[in-house]
Amino acid sequence: MRTGRASERSQASPRQRFAQPVGDPRDATGLYAAMRRYLAHRATIGSTEQGLYGVERYLRDFIAWAHERAITHPQHVSRPVLERYQRWLYHYRKRDGAPLSVASQRSKLVPLRGWFKWLTRTGAIPANPAADLDLPRRIRRLPRSVLTAREVEQVLALADTGTPLGLRDRALMELLYATGMRRMEVAHLELGDIDAERCVVLIREGKGRRDRLLPLGERALHWVQQYLDRARPLLAWNLAEPTLLLGSEGRALNPVWLSTVVAQYVERAELGKHGGCHLFRHSMATLMLENGADIRFIQAMLGHAELSTTQIYTQVAIRQLQQVHAATHPGAKRREVGGEAQGCTTPEARDVLWEALEDEADE
Incomplete structure (x- = not known):
């Protein structure tokens, strides 16, 4: 790399x-x-x-x-x-x-x-020529790629944690995966923004100059602490430098470069998917939704001012809908093998689904 x-x-x-x-x-x-x-x-x-x-x-x-x-x-x-x-x-x-x-x-x-x-x-012009200008309709596009939990682990495992830069890269990707923060936000993190006691990270002046406090998770905190103990002292020539993630020159990292290095790890994983920092952001939101997180909590994690911006992820988190479709739609079962219908879900997954549906019916 x-x-x-x-x-x-x-x-x-x-x-x-x-x-x-x-x-x-x-x-x-x-x-x-x-x-x-x-x-x-x-x-x-x-x-x-x-x-x-x-x-x-x-x-x-x-x-x-x-x-x-x-x-x-x-x-x-x-x-x-x-x-x-x-x-x-x-x-x-x-x-x-x-x-x-x-x-x-x-x-x-x-x-x-x-x-x-x-x-x-301000009176510079008598009338506003753009007052009724019709803008092109906003199109909310689905993310091109989203990593599964297994694919995320494949990418993370590629960082060589035996070297200072590899350890930094692992801490970087763990931060992105745990919090879904933007590349500009992770580039601007300072040492004091990590609260190990409470296991949280403070995003100061994110998009729209809004602060937010995010859960970090024990694993991400572990790798950040490893970076702080073993790698950052070797990179920081200026002890007064407050920036958390440093480059080989001991300076704050270029946010554009952050996406480049993350994208290189994704390419090396040979998943057939492409993306950088935002790929981890999309994956975090989608995986949390698929595992039952309320969309308003996802909104808080991502720092979206409007819930409508977050709702795009409900279309990506399709696992529950896919399971219901496979369990209820006659055409979803493609063939019979050994007397059992075969579809996109395993028998175990269908059993879990039916139990969940029965529990909801009892409530």
Whole structure:
């Protein structure tokens, strides 16, 4: 596995990626200047650096498109202009010839609505051209891959816990599997966020700047403690460094690199499935649901503001539905072998299912 120094370096601040302005930066009334004022406003009301990066990225896309068509000031942007941009996004083709996904099109349009609403409210423009802009319908897609419990164990077992980096990787994947936290959240964990006494981990300022306290589980805590005792002292050259997971240079890890290294472990397991940190997030939610966890507890684990976002996992956690289907649908039993119907479930599983159904009927 590649663990080169360059791959583990901390990434530059997202805002530092935009070195060049779009349009004339000297024009205080132009689109670029209006964007800068809007971003400053969002920063004052608590937007995260990552959130500001995303908004700036998509506003810059629109400003660049607009300048190519001599649309240089907010007053020049009308509803037909925005609809024209929306059609352009729909017909746009990437280098491989593929269109933008509906989610990508929507992501590029949503910041425009907030921007022009703010420009209208501050009096920069007389009316909001994006007020009634119809966005592409949101499509909630199922995760492409979800690991079974056995497959998770296969991936975890690949980490060489006899080396500092391998032990760190095992602790990383155990954290992801136990909690379902996002890669940005695990990258930002600090030493003080692990409470071994209570066996919990604190996520500070997760998505939407929301904190949450998550159960860690005894096994994940064990591997984190092993990493702290045996690996981190060998990686940390700066004793004042608070970050929990460190790279070979003793610095905080690049969140994008985290997904890369996890994806490499998944590939090495040869499961025919692909994914990185989010694959463990999907798998945690699905496996907990399949084992009877209430969806509202899954919502709390994942840090979803809306229950509707979590409900996608009810479509992935199909085991109970599959068992009921196999036990009750005449067409689910494909053949008779030795006088017994054969289907997708074992006789033992069917017995457990029937007992569960009978228990529910008695309640």
